[in-house]
Amino acid sequence: MDHKSILHGLQGEPGASNPAGLQPPASGQSGPQAGGAGSGLLFLREEQMRLAQDLFFFAYRDLTASADAILDELDLGRAHHRALHFIGRRSGIAVSELLALLRITKQSLARVLGELIERGYVLQVQGPRDRRQRLLSLTDQGRALERRLFERQRERMVAAYRDAGGVAVEGFRRVMRGVMDEETRLLLEPRDPVATLRRAAP
Amino acid sequence: MDHKSILHGLQGEPGASNPAGLQPPASGQSGPQAGGAGSGLLFLREEQMRLAQDLFFFAYRDLTASADAILDELDLGRAHHRALHFIGRRSGIAVSELLALLRITKQSLARVLGELIERGYVLQVQGPRDRRQRLLSLTDQGRALERRLFERQRERMVAAYRDAGGVAVEGFRRVMRGVMDEETRLLLEPRDPVATLRRAAP
DNA sequence: CCATTATGTCAATGAAGCTGTCTTAATCAG
DNA sequence: CTGATTAAGACAGCTTCATTGACATAATGG
Numbered sequence: 001m002d003h004k005s006i007l008h009g010l011q012g013e014p015g016a017s018n019p020a021g022l023q024p025p026a027s028g029q030s031g032p033q034a035g036g037a038g039s040g041l042l043f044l045r046e047e048q049m050r051l052a053q054d055l056f057f058f059a060y061r062d063l064t065a066s067a068d069a070i071l072d073e074l075d076l077g078r079a080h081h082r083a084l085h086f087i088g089r090r091s092g093i094a095v096s097e098l099l100a101l102l103r104i105t106k107q108s109l110a111r112v113l114g115e116l117i118e119r120g121y122v123l124q125v126q127g128p129r130d131r132r133q134r135l136l137s138l139t140d141q142g143r144a145l146e147r148r149l150f151e152r153q154r155e156r157m158v159a160a161y162r163d164a165g166g167v168a169v170e171g172f173r174r175v176m177r178g179v180m181d182e183e184t185r186l187l188l189e190p191r192d193p194v195a196t197l198r199r200a201a202p
Numbered sequence: 203m204d205h206k207s208i209l210h211g212l213q214g215e216p217g218a219s220n221p222a223g224l225q226p227p228a229s230g231q232s233g234p235q236a237g238g239a240g241s242g243l244l245f246l247r248e249e250q251m252r253l254a255q256d257l258f259f260f261a262y263r264d265l266t267a268s269a270d271a272i273l274d275e276l277d278l279g280r281a282h283h284r285a286l287h288f289i290g291r292r293s294g295i296a297v298s299e300l301l302a303l304l305r306i307t308k309q310s311l312a313r314v315l316g317e318l319i320e321r322g323y324v325l326q327v328q329g330p331r332d333r334r335q336r337l338l339s340l341t342d343q344g345r346a347l348e349r350r351l352f353e354r355q356r357e358r359m360v361a362a363y364r365d366a367g368g369v370a371v372e373g374f375r376r377v378m379r380g381v382m383d384e385e386t387r388l389l390l391e392p393r394d395p396v397a398t399l400r401r402a403a404p
Numbered sequence: 405c406c407a408t409t410a411t412g413t414c415a416a417t418g419a420a421g422c423t424g425t426c427t428t429a430a431t432c433a434g
Numbered sequence: 435c436t437g438a439t440t441a442a443g444a445c446a447g448c449t450t451c452a453t454t455g456a457c458a459t460a461a462t463g464g
Binding site for chain 1: 248250252253258260262263264265284291352355356359360362363364366367368370371372375376378379380389390
Binding site for chain 1: 418419420421422423428429431
């Protein structure tokens with residue numbers, strides 16, 4: 001019983017034994033919409049989509065797990081790491097902007113942020129233009145910790161990028177962006193990291 | 203100033219205003235290791251690695267969130283979805299194999315699995331060869347639910363794949379695999395979905 | 405027969421999220 | 435100026451999903 005039927009109905013496609021169907025349409029075009037209706041688009045088939053789910057789950061899990069040893073040492077969690085990451089990415093970010101990036105509630109962030117501040121990883125200063133705001137940034141200690149955490153993940157990603165090559169990396173980025181909500185895509189890399197989220201930037 | 207210093211150079215690189223440095227080395231080769239030491243590898247720089255972290259976080263978050271509406275309706279969580287997914291992927295999987303895929307503890311799985319069984323989404327049958335095993339599969343109802351959940355994510359991924367094109371998809375897969383633990387990579391798509399995890403397959 | 409394995413179960417705990425309500429201070433529009 | 439809105443913080447209580455550790459049962463296999 002070496003059934004090929006990985007899924008229920010879905011007949012084992014001819015190329016299914018090929019690891020992940022690692023030969024894509026090959027119809028060449030680097031541009032979008034490559035491959036005519038009849039010619040290719042094999043990469044759009046159900047099995048390929050399920051494989052993509054697998055890839056997301058495993059890659060994300062393994063990547064995030066790679067920093068856990070350090071976090072455990074310090075009695076911090078992944079939520080702390082995420083906050084450190086985005087505060088580092090956008091120094092001077094306001095609390096509400098951080099909430100919008102993380103898409104969690106104020107109360108969820110409050111605990112995490114409170115600990116990071118109390119333990120000296122994050123600094124809060126009153127906003128100069130809008131004094132209601134508390135602008136967040138990393139202390140030297142916070143920057144050092146974020147870097148330690150980053151290094152673990154960096155090693156992994158550098159290796160993956162190097163092994164895959166520049167063209168693959170570009171493809172990776174295109175797909176990752178495509179999977180996001182449109183709204184998220186806008187927040188991704190604004191010219192001015194912060195201005196996009198603030199409605200008024202005089 | 204296109205420093206080869208892949209790491210901590212840090213200062214705002216000239217090309218940083220380009221969205222994600224969307225021009226990769228372009229040194230062409232689809233094969234790994236494209237680009238000699240001096241020629242490219244710009245995609246390995248620190249900012250690119252931090253961007254990759256962003257991409258992972260946002261893409262994974264938005265993808266998984268897309269099924270949440272259905273799950274909420276049924277008072278199920280993401281843990282249930284993951285279990286349904288892998289049981290659907292590997293029909294007849296044993297509990298210990300599922301645990302190895304998910305990398306959670308028996309107790310964590312127990313609750314989720316118990317609910318899925320009790321509510322008629324998952325079926326358990328005693329292993330024919332090894333009667334200690336409880337082999338898991340989806341009921342018709344479970345298959346239907348898994349499909350509903352899958353469809354939401356499929357739409358998103360199909361769009362992303364189509365827009366990005368076949369070459370990009372291939373690149374995406376290469377990078378995603380590269381980020382995983384080696385051990386994970388082995389579990390990803392075994393010829394026989396289940397045999398790899400069982401030590402004895404007579 | 406006995407050690408190991410596969411599974412299940414009990415109890416307690418922690419991490420990280422949620423809702424809802426309320427306060428304070430600052431901004432902004434009319 | 436006043437009143438509505440906004441930014442931030444705080445309190446109480448809850449849910450989901452994971453953890454550890456100990457233990458029980460049944461089946462396997464040397």
